[in-house]
Amino acid sequence: MTLAEMMDKLERGRIGHREAMEWLGVESYNELVEVMHLNGRQMPGHRAHPVSEETMRVLRLVTKPANSG
């Protein structure tokens, strides 16, 4: 199994945290989460923090390049 395959299985709930941690050779859940996030993955059951449209609008406003009109 490759890292990508292991992460696919973990994301889909086909393997558990313990098996994933064993594959990675890590002892803490935090390390497992760190590896997942480093690879742009989410832990199963987790989702990105929801951001309201109003917050996104303000964010776009303050990050707009100065010369974009």
Added chain:
Amino acid sequence: MPRKAVDVAVIIPDASPVLTLARIGRLDLFETFATPIEIVDQVHYEITKSANDPDGKVAAWLNRMSNRITIVETMVGLGFRTRLERGETPRGASLGEIAVDEYATQLARAGAPSFFPLVLFEDPDVLETRIARLPRVHLLNTAAWIRALASQGVILDGPEIMDQINAQRKSPMLPIERPGKTKRMQSRWIRKANHDAG
């Protein structure tokens, strides 16, 4: 519909994996790749310069692997050599990564739809380069490579190799792998004996 698994067509290593494995005397691990290895000229310069290869281990390995490794010319490497020949002392920092980026991008854009190059790297900055945004490039770092080889039973001393590598680093190397993905295909670098992944 599940994506079809496609074997990567070529391995393009950055300098760091070669130098790391040379330091621990395990350049033989490159022989586990079933596909051709192509080293861009700038990376070839970096891995063979005397500061990085004081005892000639890398040069000897390149000689041994000469039928499996091709050295590829890039615009980055050509420009660097031109400036050296002019007697200038150009800064070489990051040029290896930029040359890898140039070559892998060229392959991923010009090759057939099922042609996926694999970039083997260590510096996480590679994830910020152009190739990390291309759908047809497979990214793999040394830690993910070694863990998978151990998991497949190709090598028996994976954990020991990682211990040796991490002993030379300030912090442990975390594994990174991002397969190339298009609508219909996903790249893989290790061949399965009985079934297709995906």
